[in-house]
Amino acid sequence: MSYSCALQKPILLQGHERSITQIKYNREGDLIFSVAKDTVANVWYSVNGERLGTYNGHTGALWCVDCDWDTKNVLTGSADNSCRLWDCETGKQLAMLNTSSAVRTCGFDFSGNIIMFSTDKQMGYQCFLNYFDLRDPQQIEDNQPYLTVPCAESKITSAVWGPLGEFVIAGHENGEINQFSAKSGEVLKKVKEHNKQINDIQTSVDLTMVITASKDCSSKLFDSTTLDHIKSFKTERPVNSAAISPIMDHVVMGGGQEAMEVTTTSTRIGKFEARFFHAAYEEEFGRVKGHFGPINCVAFHPDGKSYSSGGEDGYTRIHHFDPQYFDFELEA
């Protein structure tokens, strides 16, 4: 490892009182959304860290957030057993879809017309993957998804839409990855390359690839359509989140252990690091310190010139890369 990412001073987003569970940029990258266990969903200007606003309403920890391609609507999922739709600009709650158990993952499809979200296996209810078509207001009014897919075996822990809204790629607690058709709900493809829980799945900006982050201390790159396993990135800590650079052959990973398992490791100030791997060589080439606890979520800015990380410490840090980052090359 011969490059230590020397970055400009990061922008610190302080707006949450508990650990961050997910962060997301909108398609153009000018906004960044953060949700946390403190029931709060915030949106910020990514360029200077100024907070634009808060989406108020949830009464439980938030697990997920997504924004549609046009930055019109925002979707959030929570442990208060609801998935809510918001107007991005005004913050007004547009719809509330009640569920029987916590909403773990949610997202808009490519067109922005269909939303999916998964519910946890708890309180006697099993895990379900739900699809709503926003063009049919009746579905929202009646809280009737047009398709509900049960997942009896292993619950869904993270999911993203495929490139053209035809299927959802879901990661499960047992390390499996399944493609669920958005039309029929059947499993189109499945693979099992990880042997422990998938903590996060993210797509590349062109949606051709997905990257998984797993408790088995590795992250893997797959083709979104074929689910072919392309690359593996190994660490010695459980990986909570991973993202693919939009412009370089790089991936970033963040991890650590759950708060309960952390004992003495975390007493070292700022020890938790985001790790950068070369996507083709599978070699780690850089690390960025700064978080006071495990990193729960990472995301690249759509222009690839910066990235953000949300941590167990409740902070979101936006890092802009310095020129060295773009010039750095491993000998080949």
Place this chain on the structure above:
Amino acid sequence: FQLLVEAGHFDSPPSVFYCLTSTTKLLGDLLREKPQEADGIDSVVVVDNVPQVGPERLEKLKNVIHKIFSKFGKITNEFYPTVDGPEGLTKGYIFLEYGAPTQALEAVKNADGYKLDKQHTFRVNVFTDFDKYMSISDEWETPEKQPFKDFGNMRHWMEDPDCRDQYSVIYESGERTAIFNNDAKDPIVSEERARWTETYVRWSPKGTYLATFHQRGIALWGGEKFKQIQRFSHQGVSLIDFSPCERYVVTFSPLMDTKEDPQAIIIWDILTGQKKRGFHCESSAHWPIFKWSHDGKFFARMTQDTLSIYETPSMGLLDKKSLKISGIKDFSWSPGDNIIAFWVPEDKDIPARVTLMQLPSRQEIRVRNLFNVVDCKLHWQRQGDYLCVKVDRTPKGTQGVVTNFEIFRMREKQVPVDVVEMKGDPESKTAFAWEPNGSKFAVLHGESPRINASFYHVKNNGKIELIKMFDKQQANSIFWSPQGQFMVLAGLRSMNGALAFVDTSDCTMMNMVEHYMASDVEWDPTGRYLVTSVSWWSHKVDNAYWLWTFQGRLLQKNNKDRFCQLLWRPRPATLLTQDSIKVIKKDLKKYSKIFEQKDRLSQSKASRELVDKRRSMMEDYRTYREAALQQHHEQKIARLQLRGGVDTDELDSNTDDWEEETIEFFINEEIIPLGE
């Protein structure tokens, strides 16, 4: 039987009848009393090597014999055969009869080998044994030939052309054990097995065997392919120890002890696999219970007020008795000679003392009195050139504990002793370690965070010089290189893995580094490399072992899932003489050139390999990306449709959509006091 015809008249049948009956009865009794050859012989012992005496001294001899042999039971009969009639000398062997065969056996067990005087050592046997040995068949049956088990070259690992040392690694919390060859670039797997051991492993002192633990006993493995050389059955074995010569292995199991058959500790002959002797064991708290002399000729253990020294290969007590040393607290063999050092605490008016005893003569070659002693620890220098006794004392009139080091110079006449006093806080802890192959020692003393590391040199002129003291060290352990000169001060576990590499030739700090939460430090046998590791047994995350050069330059970080233990394979003693080593050192420059060239070649080969690997990985990746992008391109129309004709493929695909905004950036904060 006899018919007493004469008794009585022909016409008095009753008499005859009576006679017959009584004769029969009498005969029956007589028959029963008839001495059978077997009767009483089981209780008879034969004693050989008895002094031959004339009738005038016979009484005295009998008294002496009686005194010795009546200990085992009542002597009911005795026979002292003489030469040429009762006036001659006794033959030199005697017969003694006991009341019961068990007593005879006791006599054999205890009196056999009894040394009466310089010329007479009794040999005692049960009489029936003579019969047994006499009736051995004259026909000699050739014992069955055992096929020769060829394990190959047991020193195979020493022949590695690149002189790589081996080490064992246990990981996956004990599920996997692997043997690696240590290459500076990357470890090379030599052997890897699942469930090779059930708990941990141990190398024998010269590196020939790898011992693994199992419920039923231990197994020894060796040779090029690590074949199983030997198995020792000892149910529930938990601890083992090897003799330094690798001839014997000692196993301990808490399960196996019975009063009649001591089985807690068993000593085995490694080559034959035979059980040599079993011992009782009260507590395994201070393993090894038996301490071996450096040459494997003796082993000893300490029990209450007793030091028992045994010799090999007989496994019997040296001189047939243990040493009574009242109050003995600790003992230790010199690693260079057959000398034992032990100490006893104060006893009423007699001060505490340290004694050096030569074996097998048991001559006390040095005794040193110590006053107001609280505790002592014995530290031998690796070659046995020096002994350090760390003495904790409470001087008269004070409350605190003061530490002294009493340095015994073993190679000098009459073993002079020099004392080094540790000044400073009396309540602080100390650590001590000798330099192997040298005459320096290092001491850690003080209370965290003010721990000092002091280096001393034991000079030939009778002085012990303090060379250097480093203060405020994060260290709780001292690790010398096995070759001497270099060492590491380590702050393990609670001190977060701070490491300081020191060159003691001029006492410079070469490097101060860290392996966070390191729990163990292991030097390789040559002193070129050091391994620090975080064991899963002590810390549940970041389990890995790191390889450093002796100067503290980090070479490798090896993460291993639930890494538990790393042990270097020891090397046997060098075959080079001191003189040939001197010659090689003189020509070192010549050898350096050859090795440097070799290193450069392998470096560039590794770089080339890495570069080639990367190149091919990139090619594969590019190929994949091209195909994926091709498909992406083909889906463009579908994408446009899904987004109502808006092209979002690039960030700048829709510049007409862009708005101009003015944003504020926080630059600086300045507090300007307003005017009075």
